[in-house]
Amino acid sequence: MSFPGVRRCHAHRRAPLHAGHRRRTFGGRAGLVLAFALALALGVGGTAAYSALYGSIPTAEAxxxxxxxxxxxxxxxxxxxxxxxxxxxxxxxxxxxxxxxxxxxxxxxxxxxxxxxxxxxxxxxxxxxxxxxxxxxxxxxxxxxxxxxxxxxxxxxxxxxxxxxxxxxxxxxARTPRKPATPAPAQPTVPAAPAPPTSSVEPAAAPG
Structure with missing residues (x-):
């Protein structure tokens, strides 16, 4: 229905975003792949990168x-x-x-x-x-x-x-590997004192 002297207003539809301007999300599998690639780019090893993604550390490393x-x-x-x-x-x-x-x-x-x-x-x-x-x-x-x-x-x-x-x-x-126990310093060995020299004394000859 139209009324005299009243202009009809039309709702303006928002134009669809161009493909180049669409919002990008990094969830799901794509996000995991990106995080894994980033970890490798930073020099993190494969198992460490796996741990960063999934939270479980391989037994040998823990x-x-x-x-x-x-x-x-x-x-x-x-x-x-x-x-x-x-x-x-x-x-x-x-x-x-x-x-x-x-x-x-x-x-x-x-x-x-x-x-x-x-x-x-x-x-x-x-x-x-x-x-x-x-x-x-x-x-x-x-x-x-x-x-x-x-x-x-x-x-x-x-x-x-x-x-x-x-x-x-x-x-x-633990966050970091445990430090090995510091061994007690070895006590220096003192060489045994040499035994005093033994001298054999011949009995004196009986006077003739």
Whole structure:
């Protein structure tokens, strides 16, 4: 419908972009190929470039960067790191209870560490009680929450008695290869003092 004295306005359609001016995106397979080519152009090796793209490092290249921390935590009314002549601990600085209930384990993280695996394993005493452990974190700290039939159980609950152990193991990937241990300087060997010369003395002849 048109009205006298009113000009009709037409919507202006945007002209399609010329092929040379179309927006370019670098996603999907093309982006991966470009990143791989860039890594090679910068002098990065094939396996390193693969790691940069997919995040997984070949086993042979990672062995000198793998760090394992762990130990045994004794549960019950007194929660503590259980380290003695038969139970060792590596990289655990302290254990604590958050809100007087769930377990938190502090680790001696190094800058650039990335967590590979974190495990909280119940011993036979906890398995007999039907308690399961769930772990999260793995860099500065790990948090462990305990459940029994779907209900939360505190780490300091009396049901654990005095001999329930929780095994903690955290594997991380260091940013740079570990430095080999510096060997102790060798002690200089002191040559043994020469034995004093022995002189044979002939007995004096008896007077004739």
């Amino acid at each position: 062995q000198d960067r793998v760090v394992v921390r762990g130990g045994v935590v004794r549960l019950g009314t007194h929660v503590y790191l259980h380290a003695n002549g038969s139970h060792g601990a590596i990289g655990i600085t302290r254990v604590a209870l958050v809100k007087k209930c769930h377990l938190r384990v502090y680790l001696d993280r190094q800058p650039g560490d990335r967590v590979v695996a974190a495990v909280a394993e119940e011993d036979e005493a906890m398995a007999r009680l039907g308690v399961q452990a769930g772990i999260s974190g793995g860099i500065d700290v790990v948090d462990v929450r305990l459940y029994r039939a779907g209900r939360r159980v505190c780490a300091n609950d009396r049901i654990f008695g005095g001999r329930s152990n929780l095994w903690i193991s955290v594997t991380t990937l």
